[in-house]
Amino acid sequence: MKEKVKIGFKDMGFWYGSKQILSEVNLKFYSKKITALIGPSGCGKSTLIRCINRMNDLVPTAKIDGRIIYNNEDIYGKNADVIELRKKIGMVFQKPNPFPMSIFENVAYGLRIQNMKDKNEIARIVKKSLEKADLWNEVKDCLSRSAFGLSGGQQQRLCIARTLANDPEVVLLDEPCSSLDPIATAKIEVLLKKIKREKTIIIVTHNMQQAKRISDYSCYLLNGKIIEYSKTENMFTHPKNKLTKDYLDGRFG
Amino acid sequence: MVSEQSKQAIYFTLFKSATVLSVAILLFVLLFIFCEGAGVVDIKFLTSMWSHREITQGGILPAIMGTFFLAIGVSVVSIPLGICTAIYLNEYAKENLLTRTIKLAIRNLAGVPSIVYGIFGLAFFALFLKLGGSLIAASLTLGCMTLPWIITASEESLKAVPNSFREGSYALGATKWQTIKTNVLPHSFSGIMTGAILGLSRAMGETAPIIMVGATFFIAHLPNSPFDKFMAMPYHLYILATQHSSPYAREYAMGTALVLVALIFMLNLGVFALRYNLRKKKAW
Amino acid sequence: MFNYKNTKEKLIELFFSTTGILTLLILIGIFVFLFVTGIHTFAKITPTDFFLGEQWNPDAYGTPKWGILSLIIGTLMIAFGSLVMSIPLGLAGAVYLSEIAGSRTRELLKPAIEMIAGIPSVVLGLIGILFLSPLIANVFGLSHGLNAFTSSVIVGVMVLPTIISISEDVLTSLPNEFREASLALGATKWQMIRMTLLPAALSGIVAAVMLGLGRAIGETMVVLMVAGNSIAMPTSFFSPVRPMTANIAIEIKEVVTGSLHYDALFAIGLVLFVMTFIVNFISDIIVEKHVRKYRW
Numbered sequence: 001m002k003e004k005v006k007i008g009f010k011d012m013g014f015w016y017g018s019k020q021i022l023s024e025v026n027l028k029f030y031s032k033k034i035t036a037l038i039g040p041s042g043c044g045k046s047t048l049i050r051c052i053n054r055m056n057d058l059v060p061t062a063k064i065d066g067r068i069i070y071n072n073e074d075i076y077g078k079n080a081d082v083i084e085l086r087k088k089i090g091m092v093f094q095k096p097n098p099f100p101m102s103i104f105e106n107v108a109y110g111l112r113i114q115n116m117k118d119k120n121e122i123a124r125i126v127k128k129s130l131e132k133a134d135l136w137n138e139v140k141d142c143l144s145r146s147a148f149g150l151s152g153g154q155q156q157r158l159c160i161a162r163t164l165a166n167d168p169e170v171v172l173l174d175e176p177c178s179s180l181d182p183i184a185t186a187k188i189e190v191l192l193k194k195i196k197r198e199k200t201i202i203i204v205t206h207n208m209q210q211a212k213r214i215s216d217y218s219c220y221l222l223n224g225k226i227i228e229y230s231k232t233e234n235m236f237t238h239p240k241n242k243l244t245k246d247y248l249d250g251r252f253g
Numbered sequence: 254m255v256s257e258q259s260k261q262a263i264y265f266t267l268f269k270s271a272t273v274l275s276v277a278i279l280l281f282v283l284l285f286i287f288c289e290g291a292g293v294v295d296i297k298f299l300t301s302m303w304s305h306r307e308i309t310q311g312g313i314l315p316a317i318m319g320t321f322f323l324a325i326g327v328s329v330v331s332i333p334l335g336i337c338t339a340i341y342l343n344e345y346a347k348e349n350l351l352t353r354t355i356k357l358a359i360r361n362l363a364g365v366p367s368i369v370y371g372i373f374g375l376a377f378f379a380l381f382l383k384l385g386g387s388l389i390a391a392s393l394t395l396g397c398m399t400l401p402w403i404i405t406a407s408e409e410s411l412k413a414v415p416n417s418f419r420e421g422s423y424a425l426g427a428t429k430w431q432t433i434k435t436n437v438l439p440h441s442f443s444g445i446m447t448g449a450i451l452g453l454s455r456a457m458g459e460t461a462p463i464i465m466v467g468a469t470f471f472i473a474h475l476p477n478s479p480f481d482k483f484m485a486m487p488y489h490l491y492i493l494a495t496q497h498s499s500p501y502a503r504e505y506a507m508g509t510a511l512v513l514v515a516l517i518f519m520l521n522l523g524v525f526a527l528r529y530n531l532r533k534k535k536a537w
Numbered sequence: 538m539f540n541y542k543n544t545k546e547k548l549i550e551l552f553f554s555t556t557g558i559l560t561l562l563i564l565i566g567i568f569v570f571l572f573v574t575g576i577h578t579f580a581k582i583t584p585t586d587f588f589l590g591e592q593w594n595p596d597a598y599g600t601p602k603w604g605i606l607s608l609i610i611g612t613l614m615i616a617f618g619s620l621v622m623s624i625p626l627g628l629a630g631a632v633y634l635s636e637i638a639g640s641r642t643r644e645l646l647k648p649a650i651e652m653i654a655g656i657p658s659v660v661l662g663l664i665g666i667l668f669l670s671p672l673i674a675n676v677f678g679l680s681h682g683l684n685a686f687t688s689s690v691i692v693g694v695m696v697l698p699t700i701i702s703i704s705e706d707v708l709t710s711l712p713n714e715f716r717e718a719s720l721a722l723g724a725t726k727w728q729m730i731r732m733t734l735l736p737a738a739l740s741g742i743v744a745a746v747m748l749g750l751g752r753a754i755g756e757t758m759v760v761l762m763v764a765g766n767s768i769a770m771p772t773s774f775f776s777p778v779r780p781m782t783a784n785i786a787i788e789i790k791e792v793v794t795g796s797l798h799y800d801a802l803f804a805i806g807l808v809l810f811v812m813t814f815i816v817n818f819i820s821d822i823i824v825e826k827h828v829r830k831y832r833w
Contacts (some may be wrong), residue, residue, distance in 0.1 A: 083543070085428035097417035100440055111494040113435065122407050129444060159421070166425055261727035265637055271629030271639070275701065276646055278694055285664055315619050334560050335680060341557025345550055355561060357821060362564055364748065364817035365810055366755025368782045372789060372806045380794055389718050397567060400560065430549045458657025461757035461786055487659045487758075494663045495762060503667060510660045520657045525648045 004031040006170060007052060007222065012066035014047060014224075015060065021047045022224045025066070029170075034110040034192060034201040036215035038208055040247070044224040045204045046094075049172050052202065054066075054082050070170075087114070089170040090163030095179055096155035098147035098162075103139050106147045106158055110166040125165055132163035134191050153184025160191065171195065173203040177210065189214050208248060212218045212236050220244045254469020286514055287372040290507035298508060303484065305471050308499050313509055318475050319388075319468070319483035320457055320513070326392025326479070327399055327456045332449050334396075335403030339445075342404070343411040344433055356408065363401040368400040372461030379466050386467030394466045395459060397453045410441040415485035443531050448525050454520040458513065486513040568810070575807035577800040578603075587804065591806050593768050593784070595798040603801055605808070607770045611685065611778030611785035614771060615760060616753040618689025618702060619696050626693075627700030631742075634701070635708035636730055647705065654698040662762035670763060679775060684767035686774045691759050703748060707741030707827065708734060720801045740829045747820035751813045757782040 007029040014022040022044045029035050037045040047056065054075065056062045062133040067074045073083060073087055087110070098106050105112075105124040116122055126143075135157045139150070147158055156176055163171055173192075177185040192201055192214055205211050211218050214234060219229040220243075228244040239245040255263075284355040297312050304311025342359075346352045374394025384390040414437050468488035476483045486509055493506035578587065582603045590604015630650065634643050669690060670682030711734055719729040735742075765777020766787065779787075785802050792798040 044419065055420065055424060058420070083428055084425050085426075086424055091424040093417065093420065093424075095417065097415075097421045099421060100419055100437055109422070109435070110427075113422075113425065113427045113431045131305070162421075162425065257725045257728060260727050264727050265633075268629040268633035268637060271626050272633040272646060272650075274652050275626060275630050275653070275697055278697075279649055279656075282653075282656060282661070282664060285668060286660065289667070334556060337556035338560040339555055341553040344554050346557065357818070360821055361814050361817040362567075364751045364755070365813050366757065366782060368755070368757045368785055369571065369806045369810050369813075370567070372785060372803060373571055375789065376803070377567075377570055397563065401564065404560070428543055428546050430546055454655060458655075458659070460657065460659040461761075461782070465789055466785060487657055490663060491659050491758065492763070494666055506663055507667070510663055514656060516659055517653065517655055517657065518822065521652060529644075 003033065003051035005029070006070070007202075008029040008069040010067045010069065012051070012064070013216070014044075014051060014056070015061075015063040017061040017063075019128040020224060027219065027226065027229065029200060029202055030197060031200050032198070033216040034196050034214055035217040037204045037219050037220060037221060038201065038206070038211050038247075039221035039227075040059060041206060043221045045221050046174050048221070049091075049174055049202060049204050052170070052172055053086050053091050054133060055091065057082065087166050088168050089172060090166055091160050091172040092156070092163055092167035092174065092176050094175045096152055096159050098150070098158055101147065101152070102144045103147050103158060107162050107165050109162060121170050124131075126161075129161040129165040130158075132164050132195065133142060133157045134194075135161055151166050151184070153180050153187060156180060156184070157191065158189060160188070160195075164195070165216055168199065170200045170202065173201065175206060178206065208236075220247060222247070269387075283514070286507060286511050289504065290509075290511035293501075293504050293508035294511055299512070302473070303471060305473075308493075308497075308505055311499050313484075313486065313489060313505075313512065314471065315475055316484040316486045316509065317487040317512065319485040320487070320516075322388055322476060322483065323391055323395065323463070323485055324453055324457050326388060327395045327450075328453060330392055330396025331399040331403055331452070335400050335449070336407050336445055338400075339404045339407035339411060340433065340438075343408050344429070344437065359401050359404050363405050365401075366461075367398055367459050368461040370394055371465045374462060375465040384480070386469070386482055387463075387480045388467065388476050388483045390466040391463050391468065391483070391485075392479070393463050395456045398459070398462060402452040402455070403449055406452065407441075407445045410414070410444025410448065411437065413444065414440045424428045443477075443527055447527050447531075450520055450524050454517045454524075458487055458517055460491055463488055464491075562706050571803060571807050571810060574800060575803035575805075576794055578797065578804040581713050582796055582801065587801075591770055594820040595788075595792075595801065600687070601798075605781065605784075605805060607768060608779060608784050608805070609808075610771060611760075611764065612754055612780040612782070614685045614774065615688045615692055615756075615764065615780055616750055618685060618774065619691075619693035619735065619753045620746065620803045622690060622693035623696045623700050623749060627697050627745075627749075628704060628742065631704035631708055632699075632730060632735075635705045636726070637732065639670050647702065650701050653694065654702075658691060658695060658756060658758040659762075661691050661695060662759040665759060665763035677775060681765075683777055684769060684775045685778045686778075687707060687758050688764040688778075689774075691763060692756050695756060696753050699749045699752060700745050703745035704738070704742045707738045707745065710741075711737055740823050740830075742825040744820040744827065747823070751816040754816065755782060755809060755813050757786055761786050781809055785809075808829060 005028045007059060009025045009027040011020065012025040013020065023046065039045050051064065051068060064076060068076060073080065099109060104126055107129050110121050111122050111125060111197045127136060130139065135154060138154060147155065150158060177188055189210065195201065215232045218232045218235045220227045222243060228239060228241045235244065236248065239248055263307045282447055299312055299317065300314050302311030303313060342352060342356060371394060374390060378384050378390040378393045379386055419432055419434045463485055467482050468485045469482045470489065470492045472482055472484060490506040490509040493502045493509065546763050573689065587603055587605060589606055590602060591606050592602035592604050594602040634647055638646065665687060670687050672682065673687050674682035715737060716729060719733040724732065747826060760780045761783040761808055764780060764783060766779045767777035768779050768781060771778045789802050792802065
């Protein structure tokens with residue numbers, strides 16, 4: 001079965017000021033698959049994922065070249081609409097970042113900024129999104145309470161629900177479990193495998209076991225360059241590159 | 254040889270006394286104003302026009318109204334401009350050396366003496382723009398003085414909103430203004446208001462600048478246009494205390510002080526209540 | 538790099554940039570205006586005569602004197618006098634509030650002390666005239682109590698909340714590890730405060746003092762009412778003095794617009810502006826450094 005490419009990187013390079021963070025990135029992310037980006041901290045994996053929904057635009061000194069193609073269009077092209085892009089490519093951050101609003105309003109936020117007015121429709125989507133994020137049963141009786149009352153794992157699932165409410169095609173996750181305990185992490189992993197049926201998922205993780213458990217493809221980055229990219233089972237059993245093998249064996253550095 | 258324990262006891266007692274003394278100064282000032290001033294404060298004092306010939310015959314209504322109008326004038330001049338500037342500096346301006354320098358300069362302007370703003374107001378608003386000594390010249394002068402305070406306070410509360418709120422909002426496809434409107438301003442609103450009220454209450458007590466731009470000890474009517482001269486409580490009590498010959502002048506000065514301090518303290522108490530609530534509510 | 542199609546966004550950004558830049562122009566304008574007016578003075582009076590001349594007597598027939606040295610000394614005497622009083626008191630208060638008092642006491646007392654800053658200076662000046670100066674005249678056997686000393690005490694009270702409040706913030710912001718590490722080594726609480734916390738907080742405390750100094754230099758009403766207003770060179774702390782601020786307030790309404798006297802008062806204003814700006818600037822730099830060090 002031939003897989004469909006959702007996002008493609010073509011000779012992409014990235015700089016903060018004069019410091020090059022990523023170079024010669026050529027990558028394909030496949031539709032309805034989970035791709036894990038692994039590598040030591042500082043290797044550029046977070047920067048890479050933040051290029052996909054153009055969150056790096058917020059950094060004034062950021063500079064990019066090459067192209068990132070999404071749905072046959074260059075997302076950095078002249079006519080690209082960054083707002084539309086971010087609605088289609090959602091993102092979940094390293095630390096859960098619920099807004100200081102009620103649980104309901106957190107999930108409804110994306111709908112409200114799109115000027116959705118129909119109350120019933122909003123309620124329906126909020127419910128559906130919370131269900132998809134496996135959170136509905138835990139919060140259905142306290143939707144009007146502050147999101148800060150939730151545990152860390154629940155907050156992160158809330159952030160996932162908030163992203164799903166926009167019905168994105170791609171979900172980016174930047175080390176979503178790094179501040180969570182193993183049980184909360186397991187819940188999120190189950191959830192991601194479920195979401196995969198509908199969405200393309202790209203996850204940054206420093207936990208190789210996690211990459212092995214959930215991803216279909218893995219990409220190993222070192223010093224801003226892609227060292228190896230292949231199906232996860234292949235990479236973890238027969239890494240082609242010695243650097244990858246060293247990293248997977250824990251012999252890094 | 255004194256043991257460490259007893260040394261500590263001695264020092265801690267000293268520190269506690271210093272704190273008690275500081276609070277005692279406040280209480281003393283308040284009590285003093287109250288005891289000396291309460292005798293003349295009654296309904297007539299608060300609601301009558303000033304009687305120039307025999308001061309016991311009149312009240313300080315025009316001074317109260319003057320201070321009130323001035324407060325409104327200052328708010329109109331400095332609050333919207335100050336808040337918008339803070340939003341510009343914190344949300345829109347590029348974070349670079351120039352912006353940082355501007356922020357630094359504004360913080361330092363907040364410490365420039367009020368009298369300096371006063372002579373500026375005199376030369377620029379009163380003389381150069383030919384507004385003369387008037388309510389509007391005074392509002393503009395105090396407005397300029399208050400502007401850096403309000404910008405600084407608003408900026409602090411905008412800065413206190415965690416960046417993750419902004420990022421989260423952008424990641425959901427919000428535009429910049431949507432993000433500011435729905436996810437930055439609501440969380441910094443009370444902080445901004447606190448700063449604005451505090452700035453305003455300080456402006457209301459200012460005397461030195463308004464001496465030069467239109468405050469007057471006596472006018473027979475309430476100001477009926479922004480271009481009129483006006484009476485104001487701080488200036489009124491200053492003249493009563495230093496340049497008035499009536500034997501009742503000092504008592505009346507104290508009465509005026511009492512009204513002024515009561516007004517300012519009510520504003521301040523409001524601010525403290527607001528701030529206390531804010532700290533309790535704040536979860537991030 | 539933002540490339541929004543949305544015109545509304547652009548308009549909103551334009552609105553905030555315009556108001557922001559307008560405000561900045563106003564604030565820069567203030568300085569420029571003062572500078573241009575004040576600098577005229579030095580075409581007619583040499584800086585040496587201005588800053589080092591001991592006599593200020595613009596109205597003297599034939600030979601007016603334009604020396605502001607006695608005014609500067611008056612300002613400095615009161616400013617430093619007030620700090621002598623408020624630094625020990627303020628520091629002790631800050632240490633008590635941040636390290637010794639319980640959180641309830643702190644929640645109650647800190648706002649109370651900050652309230653002092655809310656009392657208009659004209660009211661404190663009034664209390665100076667009615668209460669403190671007669672008291673000081675009695676205690677020290679003076680003919681009247683309107684002098685640098687009395688003003689220093691009152692300005693000291695005004696500066697106190699600034700010093701307490703900021704020093705307390707600085708102490709509270711120090712990481713708890715400092716306290717724990719010190720106590721775990723067997724230090725008493727006072728040893729911990731003296732040997733660990735105060736040295737670590739020193740820069741922040743200096744910043745607080747500088748900020749207080751700035752306020753003291755710029756205070757007008759208290760010194761206008763209580764300092765005695767004499768332009769003679771002060772001989773002791775009990776001499777009546779006339780600080781720069783008071784001099785401007787007294788003379789500005791009586792001068793002819795555009796005269797040399799008028800310009801000279803602006804020059805004094807400029808001196809005040811520059812002095813307080815520098816003091817605040819130093820304070821700001823110190824705070825910035827402190828924050829960077831402790832992520833306050």
